Amino acid sequence: MGEVAMKPRHSLHGRARDLRNNSTDAELALWWHLRNSQIEGIKFRRQQPVEEYIVDFVAFTPKLVVELDGGQHMSNRVYDEQRDACLHRNGFAVLRFWNNEIFENIEGVLEVIRQRCLEVTSPTPQPPPARGGGV
Numbered sequence: 001m002g003e004v005a006m007k008p009r010h011s012l013h014g015r016a017r018d019l020r021n022n023s024t025d026a027e028l029a030l031w032w033h034l035r036n037s038q039i040e041g042i043k044f045r046r047q048q049p050v051e052e053y054i055v056d057f058v059a060f061t062p063k064l065v066v067e068l069d070g071g072q073h074m075s076n077r078v079y080d081e082q083r084d085a086c087l088h089r090n091g092f093a094v095l096r097f098w099n100n101e102i103f104e105n106i107e108g109v110l111e112v113i114r115q116r117c118l119e120v121t122s123p124t125p126q127p128p129p130a131r132g133g134g135v
Helices: 009-021 025-037 077-089 099-104 106-121
Strands: 045-050 053-059 064-069 093-098
Touching: 009 045, 009 053, 025 045, 025 053, 025 064, 025 099, 025 106, 053 077, 064 077, 064 099, 064 106, 077 093, 093 099, 093 106, 099 106
Parallel strands: 064 093
Antiparallel strands: 045 053, 053 064
8 A cells, every 4th residue: 555645844833824824704703603712612623734734723722633524525525534534543533513513503503512622521430439337
């Protein structure tokens, strides 16, 4: 099997900058709600390189990626599945929303993101101490 050539990291950063400067209306609308740590105090970044991909939005703590999909993503399903698998292997949860969801139900989208942030940042409950035992 041949190896897939990965883009140099610096070209990903340049491409990410271009994407930030040419955001879609849906990305700008969601960014308005994610920026400045407005959801549970979590810092999101937009159009950020993660592994060999550029993701729409990412919070490195808790490892959460939010992707917005427009009509073009119907033809990119295999690519999106490979990308999501890579992100999952590297510990990231991935949420995907259609662009129209941002315009038609932004509060619902924000609630899903908020709930996922709470799930990933909540400490794992410790089992109760053993009873009895005579200590």
